[in-house]
Amino acid sequence: MRRDQDAETIWQLPSADLSLPRHEVHVWRAALDQPQSLSDFYAVLAPGEKDRAARFHFQKDREHFITARGLLRRLLSGYLKIKPHDLSFGYSAYGKPFLVGEQAGDLRFNVSHSHGLALFAFAHDRDLGIDLEQIRPEVAGEQIAERFFSAGEVTTLRRLPASQQAAAFFNCWTRKEAYIKARGEGLSLPLNQFDVSLAPGEPAALLHTRIAAGETSRWTMVELAPEAGYKAALVIEGRDWQLRCWQWPG
Numbered sequence: 001m002r003r004d005q006d007a008e009t010i011w012q013l014p015s016a017d018l019s020l021p022r023h024e025v026h027v028w029r030a031a032l033d034q035p036q037s038l039s040d041f042y043a044v045l046a047p048g049e050k051d052r053a054a055r056f057h058f059q060k061d062r063e064h065f066i067t068a069r070g071l072l073r074r075l076l077s078g079y080l081k082i083k084p085h086d087l088s089f090g091y092s093a094y095g096k097p098f099l100v101g102e103q104a105g106d107l108r109f110n111v112s113h114s115h116g117l118a119l120f121a122f123a124h125d126r127d128l129g130i131d132l133e134q135i136r137p138e139v140a141g142e143q144i145a146e147r148f149f150s151a152g153e154v155t156t157l158r159r160l161p162a163s164q165q166a167a168a169f170f171n172c173w174t175r176k177e178a179y180i181k182a183r184g185e186g187l188s189l190p191l192n193q194f195d196v197s198l199a200p201g202e203p204a205a206l207l208h209t210r211i212a213a214g215e216t217s218r219w220t221m222v223e224l225a226p227e228a229g230y231k232a233a234l235v236i237e238g239r240d241w242q243l244r245c246w247q248w249p250g
Contacts, residue, residue, distance in 0.1 A: 009225040011247040018078035020107070020122055025241050027130065027234060028120040029226055030071050030248035032064040032113060041070020044084035068118050071248060072111055075120055079107060094186035110181055112232070119224070119232055126237040129181030131174040134230050140169035148176075148191045152208075156198060164200050170231035172198035175221055179206060182219065182235040196221065204233055 011029050020026055034041075042050070049069050056062035073084035080087075080103055088100040099107060106125040111118065115134040145154050153172055160168050175196040180189045194209040204223040209215040220239050224232040234243075 009245050011245050013249060014246045018075070020079050020124065022124045023241055025121065025123045025126070025128070025234075025236055025243050026246060027224065027243065028071075028075060028122075028246045028248055030067075030118045030120070032067045032116050032118050034067050035063070037070075038063055038066060041074075042066050044070055044073045046085070046088075064113065064116065068111065068113050071118065072109070072120060075122070076107070076109065079122065080104065092184050094184060094188060096181065096184045096186070112177075112181075114230065117227060117230060119226060121234055121236075123236060123241070126241070127182050127184065128237065129178040129183070129235045130224075130232070131177035131181060132226060132230060132232040133170050133174050133177075135166055135170050137166040140166040145169060145172075148173075150192045150195045152195050153198060160199060167200050167231065168198045171200065171204070171223070171233075172196060174231045174233040175204055175206075175223075175235075178233040178235040179219065179221070182237065206235070 042053075045053070045066065053062050053066050056065060073087055076087055076099070077084040082103050089097045090100045091097055108123050108126060108128055110121045110128050110130045112130050112132040113119070114132045117132065119130050119132045121128050121130040142158070145157055149157070149172055157165060157168055157172070175198070176191050176194070179194065179196070180186060180191070183189060189211065193211055194215070195207040197203065197205045197207060204221040206216050206219055206221050218237060220236050222234045222236070222243065224234055224245070226232045
């Protein structure tokens with residue numbers, strides 16, 4: 001695994017034919033404001049997804065949902081070589097989506113989006129989680145940190161210069177969210193029961209857990225640089241893999 005991904009993320013344009021070797025993990029970045037493609041994305045959605053889209057109150061949120069789900073189907077279709085509308089999804093008890101059917105094989109995926117930007121992660125036979133957040137200093141307050149972060153994380157956050165605290169807050173938030181998404185347990189897993197690195201410039205890492213033995217060696221945590229003003233983290237099972245990052249051409 002390339003550890004320099006913590007410091008820099010290189011987003012490449014893909015080739016026409018998608019393939020995912022078993023030793024690779026792919027992350028895709030895409031803008032969700034794609035009005036020229038909205039009808040094409042909507043056309044590949046399942047009836048249940050169209051119903052979900054219709055329930056959004058604001059048009060922008062509805063369009064972003066359609067684009068994110070349509071893009072997910074297009075990417076999965078490219079990897080699996082089946083039509084986008086033929087894909088079927090199931091959901092875990094905690095709401096994590098997964099592919100259903102023999103054609104899905106062992107392909108795993110996870111998705112996150114925030115304020116018009118989306119990240120999609122894919123791997124074979126590895127649990128994974130990804131989280132993306134726009135940096136919003138107004139929500140990076142001590143009250144939220146004290147409610148959700150571990151005592152050690154709160155102490156580290158308070159010791160940082162004020163100019164670094166918003167970035168550190170969202171480093172912590174995205175890394176914790178990516179970890180619980182990788183485990184597939186959602187917020188049933190208390191966020192204060194494990195510690196992650198958070199200081200700007202410090203490599204992303206799962207430092208300690210009070211959940212189960214062997215967790216820190218089971219997972220690899222990577223900081224991603226999706227775009228100025230955003231923070232993102234990827235958590236993948238194992239260490240014997242290579243990360244490749246792609247830009248959706250749209």
